[in-house]
Amino acid sequence: MFYLRAGLRELVPDTFCRCRLNSEMEACQRLYDEDYIEDRVSYYCKLMKQTPLDETARPLADFHKKGNSSAYYFDSREIVRWFDPQHRWSFLFGDIRDIPPHPTIVKSRSILVDNSNSILLNLDKCRHFVFVNDKIPFEKKMDKAIYRGQVGTRLNRQRFVSMFQNNPRIDAANTLAKGGLLADNPDGRSTAPRLSLYDHLHYKYIMSLEGNDVASNLKWVMSSNSLAVTPPMTCETWFMEGRLQGGVHYVEIKDDFTDLEEKMDYYTSHPKEAKEISQEANKYVAQFRDKRRERYIALCVMQRYFDLTF
Numbered sequence: 527m528f529y530l531r532a533g534l535r536e537l538v539p540d541t542f543c544r545c546r547l548n549s550e551m552e553a554c555q556r557l558y559d560e561d562y563i564e565d566r567v568s569y570y571c572k573l574m575k576q577t578p579l580d581e582t583a584r585p586l587a588d589f590h591k592k593g594n595s596s597a598y599y600f601d602s603r604e605i606v607r608w609f610d611p612q613h614r615w616s617f618l619f620g621d622i623r624d625i626p627p628h629p630t631i632v633k634s635r636s637i638l639v640d641n642s643n644s645i646l647l648n649l650d651k652c653r654h655f656v657f658v659n660d661k662i663p664f665e666k667k668m669d670k671a672i673y674r675g676q677v678g679t680r681l682n683r684q685r686f687v688s689m690f691q692n693n694p695r696i697d698a699a700n701t702l703a704k705g706g707l708l709a710d711n712p713d714g715r716s717t718a719p720r721l722s723l724y725d726h727l728h729y730k731y732i733m734s735l736e737g738n739d740v741a742s743n744l745k746w747v748m749s750s751n752s753l754a755v756t757p758p759m760t761c762e763t764w765f766m767e768g769r770l771q772g773g774v775h776y777v778e779i780k781d782d783f784t785d786l787e788e789k790m791d792y793y794t795s796h797p798k799e800a801k802e803i804s805q806e807a808n809k810y811v812a813q814f815r816d817k818r819r820e821r822y823i824a825l826c827v828m829q830r831y832f833d834l835t836f
Contacts, residue, residue: 532600587611621738634739648764660750671731748807
């Protein structure tokens with residue numbers, strides 16, 4: 527459906543969007559709380575003054591699908607096609623942690639350093655911005671934690687699976703196994719088949735461990751009645767992970783995972799507090815469900831980017 531919608535959008539001439547930009551912005555100004563919009567736009571684009579682009583910046587007219595990931599291309603095209611094709615921009619697609627030297631459109635950025643040159647746009651939505659309809663109350667779920675994910679060379683994920691692969695309360699496995707039986711990698715880490723998102727919802731605690739940048743499952747876990755469990759986060763996307771608070775939106779554990787079972791015991795014995803976290807997480811997710819408002823915010827981000835770069 528993502529690619530079908532993207533393909534249909536491509537059938538509409540860009541001139542149609544450009545002619546409607548001002549009227550769409552004015553309509554959204556009347557429709558939405560401008561203080562809220564300004565807060566989000568300023569968070570994604572932290573440029574405060576006129577800032578030069580480098581020689582790698584190219585006009586929007588030169589932006590083509592060839593050489594770019596389809597998901598990133600279609601998500602960015604959905605927004606930039608509304609603007610003058612002579613506007614110049616820089617972009618970096620993929621899992622980005624490093625902050626570029628010049629203002630650049632990215633999907634992700636570090637939250638541990640000055641990240642004002644990393645301007646966030648909602649990219650790779652079909653993988654990151656997925657939500658669930660969870661009908662299982664927290665108290666009806668299994669008193670266990672689950673982790674399924676591609677471990678690869680990510681040290682934090684390697685350590686987690688190695689620590690808990692034999693723990694009866696924590697279903698931890700790498701998802702690179704082929705076939706339906708539990709197996710072991712040559713280095714000893716357990717592997718298992720993937721589980722659907724809805725299979726995860728039978729567990730009270732769902733691990734959300736960062737990979738190359740953010741943990742891609744965090745959004746849908748926070749839309750469920752289960753609790754997202756994660757060490758302190760180091761990266762963020764359009765989801766504004768940097769604004770999330772441990773103990774409010776998710777269960778925060780130590781980087782070495784040593785307090786995981788202690789936190790599980792606490793929230794299992796304090797279901798009211800667990801539900802409050804789940805409710806706050808659901809409320810946080812809800813702000814991203816208005817598709818027209820999300821597009822409006824993205825248009826405002828790009829407008830600010832073009833206004834403040836040269």
